[in-house]
Amino acid sequence: MDIKQLNKTELQVMKYLWRIRKGFMKDIVDQFPQPGPAYTTISTLIGRMVEKKYIGFNKVGRDKEYFPLLKKNDYFNAQMKDMVSNFFNNSASQFASFFTKNADMSMEEMEELQRILQQKINKKKEL
Structure with a gap:
């Protein structure tokens, strides 16, 4: 779809x-x-x-x-991919850099983001 x-x-x-x-x-x-x-x-x-x-x-x-019929997660993912493509040259790292520099995040939120990224890194290493 x-x-x-x-x-x-x-x-x-x-x-x-x-x-x-x-x-x-x-x-x-x-x-x-x-x-x-x-x-x-x-x-x-x-x-x-x-x-x-x-x-x-x-x-x-x-x-x-x-x-x-349209799942919320599917819509959100499509919009995020479109935004990363249109504004960040299809680069997730450019998006992450922009987001972390411009978002007003608490220490807890940054630590949570770090934990999520570390989990993703560990899964990639297992493959």
Whole structure:
């Protein structure tokens, strides 16, 4: 599946569905801050997201219960790869350098990052 960047409203819908796992149109519309988009606008948007295979649905009587087909982790990974490719010349080390220089991280967060990297290094060495 080619995962494109979601627009702001699509991302709101997906975040809600990722959190609750499934919901009816009314549930989704109710998640938007008021005054939110019109019911018909969300309905059209969800229809397009179904066509793109980001969302699926089951018929429950006359209603449709929607659920995410696009996994949150898959979307996040695709966006990160795209960002590293577009802004850091496909270099994870350039990204890591930028991130560590510009992120306001606590000592605990830096130690956690170091631990994660060390685990990854150890796994690579085992191969």
